[in-house]
Amino acid sequence: MNLLIKESAEIIKESKFTIAFTGAGISVESGVPPFRGEHGLWNKYNPEVLDLGYYLNNEEECWIHIREIFYDFFAYAKPNKAHEVLARMELEGLLNSVITQNIDNLHFDAGNKTVHEFHGNSKKLKCLKCAKIYDASEYDLKNIPPRCKSDNQILKPDFIFFGEGIPHDAYSNSFADAEKADVCIIIGSTGEVVPASYVPRTAKQNGATIIEINPEESLFTEQVTDIHLQGKAGEILALLEKELF
Known part of the structure; x- marks a missing residue:
């Protein structure tokens, strides 16, 4: 070696x-736990919460799992x-x-x-209506879902969901x-x-x-x-x- x-x-x-x-x-x-493999997050969570089509129809439900996966697990990683x-x-x-x-x-x-x-990056949140980007630290994610300050739309984490380019x-x-x-x-x-x-x-x-x-x-x-x-x-x-x- x-x-x-x-x-x-x-x-x-x-x-x-x-x-x-x-x-x-x-x-x-x-x-930070991996998504795949024996101890991967997809053994605990249903991947459809990060499917864009499913998310757009179930934003509030998906945010419960998104917070657990990305903002509880990732929050203290250094x-x-x-x-x-x-x-x-x-x-x-x-x-x-x-x-x-x-x-x-x-x-x-x-x-x-x-x-x-x-x-993409989980520390950013994006409004799919007006495309404004926010830093996730601007929001208390104990209170979900976060909403755009301009048009009150539910914000999406600015990373790639299944079905996105x-x-x-x-x-x-x-x-x-x-x-x-x-x-x-x-x-x-x-x-x-x-x-x-x-x-x-x-x-x-x-x-x-x-x-x-x-x-x-x-x-x-x-x-x-x-x-x-x-x-x-x-x-x-x-x-x-x-x-x-």
């Missing part, structure tokens, strides 16, 4: 453009070592952007500036960065969710070296990964940090 860490650090140092692609695994160490190392890498010029499937805002909280949020800017910026990346660091993503999982594949097709940080093999491992650093995100990135700085 030490040799792989050293090799990965050298590849990153030599890279002119490096991206990180992050999934639920990086935030599990911050106490960046962990993995987030902190990525922020330092960007600050030191070793990382150009983070492309994340996560909606927990932890990359921004850690200090990253260039973050393409592929699935990927935000245009996040989509275009993510793939633009993937196309010019020399290195793509996959962290905590299984590769099961599309179209997000096409981002590392696009990087690979354009000649990038793929470094994967995951405790187990993923759909990426045999298909695109060049170096698999097997372990928890925080532990591996802490080792990588020692070699980078």
Whole structure:
């Protein structure tokens, strides 16, 4: 493992453009539960509460579960070592952007500036009528549903529900960065969710070296990964940090 860490650090140092692609695994160490898998939220909650069609017809009912899932579970999550190392890498010029499937805002909280949020952000609320965006902290979510201050419409969390498209800017910026990346660091993503999982594949097709940080093999491992650093995100990135700085 030490040799792989050293090799990965050298590849990153030599890279002119490096991206990180992050999934639920990086935030599990911050106490944010994953959606899929043995301990995933979808084993406890019905995914239809995040189906756009169902939501639009059952907003108040859905908000009961949305609050529990996203604002009770996520409210106290803080960046962990993995987030902190990525922020330092960007600050030191070793990382150009983070492309994340996560909606927990932890990359921004850690200090990253260039973050393409592929699935949106739970810390923002949006009015589907007037398109006004609010910070969720403006609302006491003990009292639900939150309503737009302009037109009294029920606000929707500004992340992607089933049946919604990927935000245009996040989509275009993510793939633009993937196309010019020399290195793509996959962290905590299984590769099961599309179209997000096409981002590392696009990087690979354009000649990038793929470094994967995951405790187990993923759909990426045999298909695109060049170096698999097997372990928890925080532990591996802490080792990588020692070699980078």
